[in-house]
Amino acid sequence: MNTSVNPAYEILHETALKAPSSSGVYLWRNEKGTVIYVGKAKNLKNRLSSYFSGERHIKVQLLVSNASSIEYITTSNEYEAFLLENNLIKKYSPRYNIQLKDGKSYPSLKITNEEFPRLFKTRQIKKDGSIYYGPYPDSGALETFIETLYKVYPVRHCRTFKKRTAPCMYYHIGRCKAPCCGKIDKDSYNEFIEEIKSLLEGKGDETVAKMTSIMKAAAASLNFEKAARIRDGLRALTVMQNQNLVEDFVSMDDRDYISHWREGELVSFTVLKIRGGKLLGRDNFRVESIADDDELLEEFAAAYYSDEEDLPPSVFVSEEDNSKILGEWLENLKPDEKHSQKPKTKLVTVKCSQDDRRFSAENRRHAAILNMAKNNAHEDIIRRLRERGDMPALEELKKLLGLPRLPDRIEGFDIAHIGGKFPVASLISFWKGNPDKKNYRYFRLKTTDGVIDDFASMREAATRRYSRLKNENESLPDLILIDGGIGQVNAVDGILKALDLDIPIAGLAKRDEEIWRPHASKPICLPKRSDALRLLQRVRDETHRFATSRNQTLRTKENTVSIFSSLPHVGEKREKLLLKTFTTIENLAKTEESQIAQLLHIRADEAGEILLSAKNLAQQRKEAKKSKKMVLNRGLNDENYSSAGEENSYTKALASAALDLKVAEP
Numbered sequence: 001m002n003t004s005v006n007p008a009y010e011i012l013h014e015t016a017l018k019a020p021s022s023s024g025v026y027l028w029r030n031e032k033g034t035v036i037y038v039g040k041a042k043n044l045k046n047r048l049s050s051y052f053s054g055e056r057h058i059k060v061q062l063l064v065s066n067a068s069s070i071e072y073i074t075t076s077n078e079y080e081a082f083l084l085e086n087n088l089i090k091k092y093s094p095r096y097n098i099q100l101k102d103g104k105s106y107p108s109l110k111i112t113n114e115e116f117p118r119l120f121k122t123r124q125i126k127k128d129g130s131i132y133y134g135p136y137p138d139s140g141a142l143e144t145f146i147e148t149l150y151k152v153y154p155v156r157h158c159r160t161f162k163k164r165t166a167p168c169m170y171y172h173i174g175r176c177k178a179p180c181c182g183k184i185d186k187d188s189y190n191e192f193i194e195e196i197k198s199l200l201e202g203k204g205d206e207t208v209a210k211m212t213s214i215m216k217a218a219a220a221s222l223n224f225e226k227a228a229r230i231r232d233g234l235r236a237l238t239v240m241q242n243q244n245l246v247e248d249f250v251s252m253d254d255r256d257y258i259s260h261w262r263e264g265e266l267v268s269f270t271v272l273k274i275r276g277g278k279l280l281g282r283d284n285f286r287v288e289s290i291a292d293d294d295e296l297l298e299e300f301a302a303a304y305y306s307d308e309e310d311l312p313p314s315v316f317v318s319e320e321d322n323s324k325i326l327g328e329w330l331e332n333l334k335p336d337e338k339h340s341q342k343p344k345t346k347l348v349t350v351k352c353s354q355d356d357r358r359f360s361a362e363n364r365r366h367a368a369i370l371n372m373a374k375n376n377a378h379e380d381i382i383r384r385l386r387e388r389g390d391m392p393a394l395e396e397l398k399k400l401l402g403l404p405r406l407p408d409r410i411e412g413f414d415i416a417h418i419g420g421k422f423p424v425a426s427l428i429s430f431w432k433g434n435p436d437k438k439n440y441r442y443f444r445l446k447t448t449d450g451v452i453d454d455f456a457s458m459r460e461a462a463t464r465r466y467s468r469l470k471n472e473n474e475s476l477p478d479l480i481l482i483d484g485g486i487g488q489v490n491a492v493d494g495i496l497k498a499l500d501l502d503i504p505i506a507g508l509a510k511r512d513e514e515i516w517r518p519h520a521s522k523p524i525c526l527p528k529r530s531d532a533l534r535l536l537q538r539v540r541d542e543t544h545r546f547a548t549s550r551n552q553t554l555r556t557k558e559n560t561v562s563i564f565s566s567l568p569h570v571g572e573k574r575e576k577l578l579l580k581t582f583t584t585i586e587n588l589a590k591t592e593e594s595q596i597a598q599l600l601h602i603r604a605d606e607a608g609e610i611l612l613s614a615k616n617l618a619q620q621r622k623e624a625k626k627s628k629k630m631v632l633n634r635g636l637n638d639e640n641y642s643s644a645g646e647e648n649s650y651t652k653a654l655a656s657a658a659l660d661l662k663v664a665e666p
Contacts, residue, residue: 110130
C-alpha cells in the first residue's frame with residue numbers, strides 16, 4: 001500500500017523528524033482524534049522516523065495511512081516510558097496495539113441436567129443447569145478418559161432421551177442399563193453419576209484418596225462390582241492426568257513460563273502455568289504487533305497481568321528476551337489492601353542455549369519448559385499462516401523480484417551428500433506460502449556419485465525435473481528457489497534456457513541470507529523481519545530437511561546391506577567373516593582362491609566362483625567412477641564454461657539429451 005496517498009503523510013513525517021531524541025511515549029491518532037496506536041521509545045526521533053524509511057510491513061503501512069497526527073510525551077527514562085505506555089494502552093485500547101485473543105477454547109466435560117444424565121466433551125458453556133468440569137488442555141486425553149468412563153459405567157449414550165419398548169445395542173453388550181426401557185431406576189442410575197462426579201472434583205490427591213477409601217469400603221462390604229468400577233475409574237483418571245500434566249517434583253512453587261514466536265506482524269504467545277508443581281494448563285494468545293522484538297514481551301506481560309491476583313510468585317522468560325524493564329515493573333507493583341500479604345513477583349531469566357551441558361540441572365529444567373512454550377507458540381503461528389495463506393509474503397516477493405504474477409507455486413532445490421557419496425537432490429513445493437507435501441520429490445543423482453560438485457548436481461536435478469514437465473505439458477512453478485548462491489543459480493538458469501523455459505529463479509545463500517538472481521552483480525538484502533525473507537527461509541529450510549533425511553536413509557540402507565552378501569555361496573555368517581577380513585570388495589578381488597577356501601572352509605571351485613564374482617564387482621565399481629569423472633570433466637573443462645553460468649556445450653548437451661530421451665524419472 002502506498003502511504004503517500006494519505007494527505008497528512010508529509011505532516012506526520014515532519015513531526016517525526018522534529019521529535020526530541022529523549023525517551024518517551026508516542027500516540028497515533030486518526031481523523032476523528034481516536035488513538036489507534038501507543039508506543040514507547042528510548043529515542044523518540046529515531047523510533048518515529050523509522051516508520052517513514054525503508055521497507056515497511058503492511059500493518060505499518062496501514063497505521064501510517066490511517067493516521068492524522070502524532071503526539072508524544074517525553075519521560076526521564078525508558079522504564080517510565082514503559083509504565084506510561086502501559087497505562088495509556090489500558091485507557092485507550094488502541095486498534096494496532098496488542099489485543100489479547102484467546103487462540104483456542106479448551107474442551108470441558110459436561111454432565112447434563114436431566115433425569116438420567118449423560119456425559120460428553122464440549123467447548124461451549126451454556127447456563128442450562130448442567131455441570132461442567134475442566135477445561136482440559138489435552139483434548140485427546142479427555143476423549144480417552146470419557147471412552148474409559150463409558151466402558152466402566154453403564155450410562156446412556158443417546159443424545160436424546162426417549163422412552164422405548166426395546167433397548168439398543170449398548171444394553172446387550174453391557175454398556176448401558178437401558179433407563180429408556182425402565183430397566184434401572186433413577187436412584188441406581190444416579191449412583192453411577194455421583195461416582196463420576198467424585199472422580200472429577202478436581203482436588204488432585206484429595207479426590208484420589210477419597211475415592212480409594214470408598215473403593216475399599218465397597219470391597220469390605222462385599223460390593224465388589226462397585227469397588228471394581230471405582231478402581232477402573234481411578235485408573236482412567238490417572239491416565240488423563242499423566243497425559244495432561246507435567247509434574248516438577250523438584251519445586252512445588254507456583255510459576256508461569258512465557259515464550260513467543262513471531263512471523264512478520266503475527267505473534268503468538270504461550271504461557272505455561274505451573275501450580276503446585278504441576279503444569280495445569282497452557283494459554284495461547286494470538287496478537288498482531290508492529291512493535292520491535294525487544295518490546296513484545298513487556299507489552300504482552302503488562303496486558304496479560306492486568307489483575308494482580310493472577311500474578312504467581314515467579315515468572316520465567318528466556319534470557320534472549322529484553323526483560324529488564326519488565327522485571328523492574330513487577331518488583332515495583334504496589335499491592336492493594338486485598339493483596340497486601342502477597343509476596344512480590346520475581347522475574348527469572350533462563351539461558352536457553354543449545355549447549356545446555358554448561359548450565360545447572362535447574363537451569364536445564366526451566367529451559368526445557370520454556371522451549372516447550374516456544375514450540376507451542378511456533379505451532380500456533382504455523383496454524384495461523386495455514387489458515388490465512390501467506391499473502392503478505394507472496395505480494396512482497398512479487399514486487400521485490402519483479403515477478404509477472406504472484407508466486408503461488410514455489411519449488412525449492414537442495415543437494416545433500418556425505419563426502420560425495422549418496423548425492424541426493426530434494427525438490428519441495430509450496431502452494432500459497434504453505435508446504436504442499438504431495439508434490440515433494442527427490443532425485444538420486446547419477447552424474448556426481450562419488451564426486452563433490454554442487455553445480456553439476458543442480459544441473460542434473462533441474463534437467464530431470466523440468467524436461468519432464470515440458471515433455472508432459474505439466475504446469476510450471478511461478479518461482480524456483482535454490483539453496484545456494486550465484487553459482488548454483490546460474491547453473492540452473494543455463495539448464496532452463498537450454499530447455500527454452502522462462503521460470504523466475506532466486507537463490508538464498510545461508511551465510512548472510514542474501515538473495516541472488518541469475519547473472520546479478522550483487523545480492524538483494526532484506527530486513528530480518530521481512531515477510532518475503534521469512535517465506536524464502538521456510539522454503540530453503542524445508543528443502544534442506546527433506547534432502548538430508550533422504551541422504552540419511554540411503555546411508556542407513558548402504559550400511560545395513562553389504563556388497564559381500566551379493567556374492568555366490570555367501571550367507572549371513574560368511575558375509576560377516578569376509579567383511580571383517582577384507583573390509584572392501586576390492587581387497588577381496590586381490591586375494592588368492594586358496595585363502596578364500598581356507599577362510600570359509602569351502603571347496604576350491606566354490607572359492608573360485610566367489611573370487612571371480614568379486615573381481616567383476618570391483619571392475620564395475622571402478623568403471624562407474626571413471627565414467628562419472630569423465631562426464632564432470634567435460635563440463636568443467638568446456639571452453640565456454642564460466643562460473644557465471646552462461647550457456648555452454650555441456651549444458652546444451654545435457655538438456656538436449658534429456659529432451660531426446662524424455663528423461664522423466666524422479
